[in-house]
Amino acid sequence: MYKKGDKVIILDYSGKPLDPPVVAEIEEVYGEDRVRLLLPDHACCMEFVDRFEKIDDEKYEEILHSVRKREKALAVDLQLDIRKFASKHPRRRKDEIFNVFNQDKHYVSVLNAYAGRCQMYGEENISERFLYEYKDALAGIIRTRTFFHELDESIPVPTFN
Numbered sequence: 001m002y003k004k005g006d007k008v009i010i011l012d013y014s015g016k017p018l019d020p021p022v023v024a025e026i027e028e029v030y031g032e033d034r035v036r037l038l039l040p041d042h043a044c045c046m047e048f049v050d051r052f053e054k055i056d057d058e059k060y061e062e063i064l065h066s067v068r069k070r071e072k073a074l075a076v077d078l079q080l081d082i083r084k085f086a087s088k089h090p091r092r093r094k095d096e097i098f099n100v101f102n103q104d105k106h107y108v109s110v111l112n113a114y115a116g117r118c119q120m121y122g123e124e125n126i127s128e129r130f131l132y133e134y135k136d137a138l139a140g141i142i143r144t145r146t147f148f149h150e151l152d153e154s155i156p157v158p159t160f161n
Contacts, residue, residue, distance in 0.1 A: 002026050002035055007060035008052040010037075023063045024052070040064055043113055043130050045121065089151055097151075104144035110137035 002008075003026065010022040024037040027044060037047050114134040117126055138160055148155045
């Protein structure tokens with residue numbers, strides 16, 4: 001039986017850890033067969049207990065650190081683009097462009113997470129908290145892409161129906 005605060009690793013449908021691995025923490029226990037997971041990006045989802053297995057805190061931190069390490073590599077690539085934007089637009093501060101890049105990356109992550117959860121669990125099973133984050137990400141992605149469209153017209157501004 002799982003309890004609140006347990007660390008787990010998500011399994012695929014064949015019972016093996018996902019590749020790359022995904023870890024979560026049990027936020028709430030709803031019975032013997034169902035729990036609510038809190039993912040590292042602060043999203044939540046309902047899950048049956050046969051879709052994950054318990055891991056120790058050391059393994060949890062190791063996997064979480066490897067995820068953050070992969071994300072850092074992306075930030076370096078973004079800094080190269082920031083230099084390009086900053087050199088073409090000297091009136092914009094470099095840290096302003098970098099902050100908008102980070103916001104854009106976060107919004108894209110939330111939108112991708114929402115699409116994945118809709119495929120796995122159905123739109124009706126998405127939590128209100130995550131639905132709020134999704135709607136905020138929709139508005140945010142339009143704002144960040146508009147910012148970049150002003151700097152470079154080849155970057156499109158998305159439209160959502």
